[in-house]
Amino acid sequence: MKTYLAVDIGASSGRHILGWLEDGKLKLKEIYRFKNGAEDQNGHLCWDIDRLESEVTDGIAACETVPESVAVDTWAVDYVLLGKNGERICPAVAYRDSRTETVPDELEKTVPFAWLYGRTGIQMQKFNTVYQLAAQKKEMPDVFEKAEKLLMIPDYLAYRLSGVAVNEYTNASTTAMVSAEHKTWDKEIIARVGLPEKIFGELHKPGEALGGLTERVKEKVGFDLTVRLAASHDTASAFLAVPTKDENAVFLSSGTWSLIGVELKAPVTNDESRAQNFTNEGGYEYRYRYLKNIMGLWMLQNMRQELGDENSFDKLTELAQSAADYKGRIDVNAECFLAPKNMCAAVKNELMKQGFKEPTVPEMLSCVYHSLAESYAETIKALEKLTGKVYTSLNIVGGGSRDEYLNKLTAKACKLPVYAGPTEGTAIGNLIVQMIADGELASVQQARDVVRDSFEIKIYEP
Template sequence: MKTYLAVDIGASSGRHILGWLADGKMQLAEVYRFRNGAEHRNGHLCWDADGLKNHVLEGLRACAEHVAPEQETPVSVAIDTWGVDFVLLDEAMNRIGDAVAYRDGRTAGVPEKLEAVLPFAELYARTGIQQQVYNTVYQLWALRQEAPEQLERAAHFLMMPDYLGFVLSGVCANEYTIASTSALLNAREKTWDTEILRRIGVPARIFHPVRMAGEALGRLTPDVQSSVGFDTLVRLAPAHDTASAFLAVPARDENAVFLSSGTWSLIGVENPEPITTAESRAQNFTSEGGYQYRYRYLKNIMGLWMLQNIRRELGQTRFDFEMLAWLARSAADYPGRVDVNDGRFLAPENMQEAVRVVLRENGFTEKPTAAQTLSCVYHSLAESYAEAVRGLEKITGKTFTSLNIVGGGSQDAYLNQLTADVTGLPVYAGPTEGTAIGNLAVQMIADGALRDVQHARDVIRASFPIRVFTPREKE
């Protein structure tokens, strides 16, 4: 029986998930899980690139031990991660500097400084990527100001999943969906935009030709084979986790909104062409690249990051996410709301206090309880989803009939019900492991086990439970 391995790494955790087809359904087995997170080093908030590399290899070793006697070792492996972050390699293939994380403060004020050199209106018209202070274009400009010698030494620019794919295969490549998150890729040409690179002073020579998910990088290197105990083919996944997650949405019709719900909430639709109009720019929608050159037209919303931080502050051992929802429900009448995309929520020292500061600015002078703070976050998230749906309808001219949630947030019944209530749309929640499922689906398509995207979505719909939340009547 053929198996395939998805390495799915998010900002807070990573997992190795083995997938296979049996009786027309996709089966999953988690074989390895690990924590991820940024840490302070050398004055910046950075990813532990060596730790990630070691976890990827350890997960492959665990996979070899997990495979059942009737199963083959994985036909292929592919890696997806979050977007925008990168590493640089020199000619000898050694890493240069640290893998600075997108939540680091080095890009504070950079969009405003870059406006004179590269106005955002022009950047958006070329790339279709919404303005976020952590976009790769701003990270590279900040690096050029702080440590230009790193760019001078660089021979290869690799985004995080590109780098981990290199660790396994020894091949440097830039995958399309992850490259599109950088605001360096021309949306229509689907290639690195050399004019943007010239304006920000970054050498075009360090970028590789953009390649499509499903393509093979090569076999595991001899050293990796020796380390993990088997050989397999390394493929390119839709390397941006949202691109993989969107593939796993078992949408019932073309008028469905997709929501990938995790640390970030990515809400949008699939389009055949990018939208780079002034109206789209004003509403801060983004046209990121998808599998087979689909465009993921979406909005980035702060997402479960706010709840994850509050849970940690309250004490993770005492408060699971069900308890957070129970507390929020107990204060459901609290009227306070915040803009969840306020930059102060990106990397605060204390999330509850950051929410309270914004609430005070919004006229809620009495200090909220923990339950009221949670109620505010839950309702503010749901209302931001509803606002995004209204914006999507206005720009695309479509009327949407459902909202489909995949990812960890699909398990949050309280947030799902609030979302159904405020959007007025039925919410279809699941599958939970959407990102890994999309990653696996592309490997199966490339290997011929699935015919195409529609076949994959049909199989996914038949394979995993989907919970339905219908809008409740307003009292």
């Protein structure tokens, strides 16, 4: 029996999940889990990339049997730079760091967003890689004289496993520096930002084999296996695991971020799409993930910490339901919720700005739950207008698919049936890519059929 290992790392945690096919069904086993989080390093919010590397190899060593292959997926937009000897020459600054605060406005004359969107189809987010690189160039101009290669975070972790440094397409597409039409780095954008073209390597497809483990890693884990490229942007992997039967379904990858959209065969880069701030991210087999980023469970995760970890998410739901009739709503994508010092205070301030009296904790929670659900509904309406299609269901994967209260509110707000599950959508998508590459699965559609037959999918009617 062949097994495959998915290393799936999110903003708050990472996990190693073994997957295999048994009697036509996909089986999963979590073998390792670790915490993640950005922390202050010399005035910047950074990822502890050395610790992440160590956790990745420790998780591989935890395998009791040797998998056929391993692949790594993470979040998007963040990167490191390598020097001439393959060494990392800059910290892994996190996207929530404030260094890009003024960069989009500063670049508007030379890299106007309307022009940038027309070429890349990537939505405006002040932390997009193009703006991060411009911020680094402003702060550390000398680093680009030493840089030989740019690697996104999962590219770097795969490099540290295999010794092979390449750029994977789906994650690279989120940088706002890849041509939506040609699916290659856009040299004109690179030139306008003033970056060295040599650091941007050829883009490689998910599923490609990089080779075996380096001698250093083999010595640590005790065996060898093939390192493959996943669809290394976690949303690209998560979308592969959506067990949809047709093209009339909206996908929602629900976790720290809520990424809601559809798969398209061609990008949509017109003015109306730009005004609605939809993004065209690269997907597996060059599908386009036409979607919108919504702040997601990040808000509830922070509120839970501030209210005390003894308050489980079930407790938060109970509190929110006790104030279900509260009318206050907020724009969950407002910048004040990106990295506030205190999320509860940020929610409270926004509500009081609108003229509401100081809200109670249950009222704040009810507000966030309802605002998220209504944001999903508004996004689906916009999708229908922009694509000219009518969608008949919403399919939720990821950790947020377990939130029954949010699922019920979402079904009601969207006036669509909601299909929730599987929870480990991102890891499943990672495994699917490996299994297709190794011939265990024939196609994405077969994989989705297997997922539908293998996991419980809960249905919430509007």
